[in-house]
Amino acid sequence: MVQRPRGTRDFTPEVMNRRLAFENLLESMALSHGFKRVQTPIFESLDLFTAKSGPGVVKQLYAFQDKSDRALTLRPELTAPVMRMISEEMRSSPKPLRLSYFGQCFRYEESKKGRYREFFQYGVELIGASGPLAEAEVVSLAIDMLDSCGLVDYEVRIGHVGVLRDILTGLGLSEEGEPEPPVASAMRLLDKGDWDGLAELFASSGISSSALDNLRKLAELDGGSETLDSAREILSALEVSHESLDELAELLAALSALAPTPPSLKVNLCVARGLDYYTGMVFEVNVAELGGEGQVLGGGSYRLLHLFGLEDLDPSCGFGLGFDRVLLALEAQAERVGRSEVVPGETPRPSTLVMPFKIDAHAVLSIVKELRDMGHIVELDLRGKNIGKTLDWASKNGFTNVVIVGPQDLENSRCSIKNLTTGDQNEVGLDSTSISSVL
Amino acid sequence: MVQRPRGTRDFTPEVMNRRLAFENLLESMALSHGFKRVQTPIFESLDLFTAKSGPGVVKQLYAFQDKSDRALTLRPELTAPVMRMISEEMRSSPKPLRLSYFGQCFRYEESKKGRYREFFQYGVELIGASGPLAEAEVVSLAIDMLDSCGLVDYEVRIGHVGVLRDILTGLGLSEEGEPEPPVASAMRLLDKGDWDGLAELFASSGISSSALDNLRKLAELDGGSETLDSAREILSALEVSHESLDELAELLAALSALAPTPPSLKVNLCVARGLDYYTGMVFEVNVAELGGEGQVLGGGSYRLLHLFGLEDLDPSCGFGLGFDRVLLALEAQAERVGRSEVVPGETPRPSTLVMPFKIDAHAVLSIVKELRDMGHIVELDLRGKNIGKTLDWASKNGFTNVVIVGPQDLENSRCSIKNLTTGDQNEVGLDSTSISSVL
Incomplete structure (x- = not known):
């Protein structure tokens, strides 16, 4: 090796x-x-x-x-x-x-x-x-x-x-x-x-x-x-x-x-x-x-x-x-x-995982792009696991928010946003402006 | 060589x-x-x-x-x-x-x-x-x-x-x-x-x-x-x-x-x-x-x-x-x-030269420090030439402003600020707050 x-x-x-x-x-x-x-x-x-x-x-x-x-x-x-x-x-x-x-x-x-x-x-x-x-x-x-x-x-x-x-x-x-x-x-x-x-x-x-x-x-x-x-x-x-x-x-x-x-x-x-x-x-x-x-x-x-x-x-x-x-x-x-940061400014910016769950991922891709254009740090979930496992992975990887879009969400043009820092969960419209407002 | x-x-x-x-x-x-x-x-x-x-x-x-x-x-x-x-x-x-x-x-x-x-x-x-x-x-x-x-x-x-x-x-x-x-x-x-x-x-x-x-x-x-x-x-x-x-x-x-x-x-x-x-x-x-x-x-x-x-x-x-x-x-x-910048964001931030002219430079040092603390880019003039030569040097070196402090200025607690981009000249109080307001 x-x-x-x-x-x-x-x-x-x-x-x-x-x-x-x-x-x-x-x-x-x-x-x-x-x-x-x-x-x-x-x-x-x-x-x-x-x-x-x-x-x-x-x-x-x-x-x-x-x-x-x-x-x-x-x-x-x-x-x-x-x-x-x-x-x-x-x-x-x-x-x-x-x-x-x-x-x-x-x-x-x-x-x-x-x-x-x-x-x-x-x-x-x-x-x-x-x-x-x-x-x-x-x-x-x-x-x-x-x-x-x-x-x-x-x-x-x-x-x-x-x-x-x-x-x-x-x-x-x-x-x-x-x-x-x-x-x-x-x-x-x-x-x-x-x-x-x-x-x-x-x-x-x-x-x-x-x-x-x-x-x-x-x-x-x-x-x-x-x-x-x-x-x-x-x-x-x-x-x-x-x-x-x-x-x-x-x-x-x-x-x-x-x-x-x-x-x-x-x-x-x-x-x-x-x-x-x-x-x-x-x-x-x-x-x-x-x-x-x-x-x-x-x-x-x-x-x-x-x-x-x-x-x-x-x-x-x-x-x-x-x-x-x-x-x-x-x-x-x-x-x-007692410094919270070893080097001032090292705390990473908040980041968001977008998770298409049991839906065609293509439905969320333009939202991913628009959120990035707005300046957010956004990853598309590529693992395709269930919601529990995905939240766990996102938490281990330091994500601040997970945007979940399931079949029902897609039908109603809604999505759930879980804030991993506060534990809060929000439901908002399935568009980049609505999502951005709670990230 | x-x-x-x-x-x-x-x-x-x-x-x-x-x-x-x-x-x-x-x-x-x-x-x-x-x-x-x-x-x-x-x-x-x-x-x-x-x-x-x-x-x-x-x-x-x-x-x-x-x-x-x-x-x-x-x-x-x-x-x-x-x-x-x-x-x-x-x-x-x-x-x-x-x-x-x-x-x-x-x-x-x-x-x-x-x-x-x-x-x-x-x-x-x-x-x-x-x-x-x-x-x-x-x-x-x-x-x-x-x-x-x-x-x-x-x-x-x-x-x-x-x-x-x-x-x-x-x-x-x-x-x-x-x-x-x-x-x-x-x-x-x-x-x-x-x-x-x-x-x-x-x-x-x-x-x-x-x-x-x-x-x-x-x-x-x-x-x-x-x-x-x-x-x-x-x-x-x-x-x-x-x-x-x-x-x-x-x-x-x-x-x-x-x-x-x-x-x-x-x-x-x-x-x-x-x-x-x-x-x-x-x-x-x-x-x-x-x-x-x-x-x-x-x-x-x-x-x-x-x-x-x-x-x-x-x-x-x-x-x-x-x-x-x-x-x-x-x-x-x-x-x-027809792009003005080859790479977006390459234009340098404005910078200021502080020039003590025929005075003891120590009189302006705390102003230099305070302007830097306020976030300005500031150099103390180290050449000690006359005003014309210094403005010329500052211009060649891309400075935006030159703060000139002469004996009369020091006496009146004033200073002159020459903006090399616009050609404007201002006279303001000899303190970092007044100077900062026109940089």
């Missing part, structure tokens, strides 16, 4: 209904902020991702060769494809561009709850605009999206890689070097909280241990915008410019007007997101309910095009939202917070 | 907007007929498609092996995956099931207009119900979909493989045999209109040439339901049962109530769709504008599960709609028929 490939999922109508409601919600929120949907292919040239993430990424990719020996891969994420698309199709479009995207991504790894080999990402990119206002537009959209789908108790952590870069270069570490520039190594260690590794790196570069202590103090700062004052003192002690911190302060001020009510917004200057191409603000959203797989969203300001051998535009800013993980979080929270 | 893989496409916001409108339209029509969306993975076990279409299909597939040497392939179509899903996930769901699906499919072949290596298919399957009424439900949905998106001058051709099978087995051809059963060979030749090939096959099987003449007469029938009368005469001459024809007649009668107005509905008993698994009604929709690539939709009644080593359910009935091709046809027809 042929089976579904490992790490992939099928979505049944019930599950898919929720996913579509969620997608529509994200889409409508992105649109209200001016972000318009684009779409790129499911597979790309392998180069696109090795340029962005290094050759080591290949072992996590579904890479393959086509019949002309081109090296292709299923996409592992969507930022690089969108940037590639812009360079090919939209270089002359007036900037800034506000783009959104949604689709499958693929990652070859052991599958477990919240991590699938085929997973779904929703994201946005604001391209060709930089600075605190642009960043605030992006972060506020993330918060609006999570709020609108009813997520609670999530934590937004915002940092700025400029702060760390300024500190590390100020200490004399280089941004160049093979196999990994010392600044990049240090940021990776900071992102992981590997202080022993960092101490070793500093010692081998002749950097004083007091610098390490100051960095540790910086890392321990984790709070609201008051954190910035403490950070300023540390930067002064390290004789580092406050420029990046000032940008972050302006972003937080803008955010307090654009998205005033996230459950928890924390400044953490050691959020580095482990990737080289971020240039400014970086942010992540975590949901405690999901434990170790709790990061549901992440992004920041970046420059990427030069990695593909292309002329860079102004910096861009964006985020990716883990569609599957946010859904898991919503499902985990729904019962605790 | 990294490029898009050959035969794939990027969809810019303008193009994507149309595609989303089209998808929503198909979705809402499917839903009104009771068909609910499901989704399956982008790749499947290679077996799934070789079982359905034979090993020859591999050369047209994007087949690859994962790191555990599993033979996988990007899906070339969606019926087999949906049937696989039903066998794994929905065997106990009460039948009949009405399912719809939409997504990318992949075909390794030379790409040309209307044929891409990554293409999109929308389709439906009615599973576990058979007979003329079930078939009429499916065909009427196809017609409603095409009508609702505004397609004109399309031709629906309906046949029934049972008629040909009855004739061919009646003539003594076998449904068994290697490498291809004689009945399958004959149907393939008929589908292609290869009469010489068929004459050869008949001669080698000792079938009289008068049978061939009768078949040719049958193939030449191509018209409305009156065609069935002529077909009945031919079947009588061949001493073949009328059972399949009677089913087709009943389907056409039901269709005349459920979907009374397709531009052209023709019966053609040699539509065989070239595939073995069809068991009853088969149908295709063609659009003349598209020339040789004019088939935009096709389907029929089939049995498929046994091909995957699974117990068969009742016959199913479904169709696949070529999403890209129908769009091409709509684009080709739009000008000729």
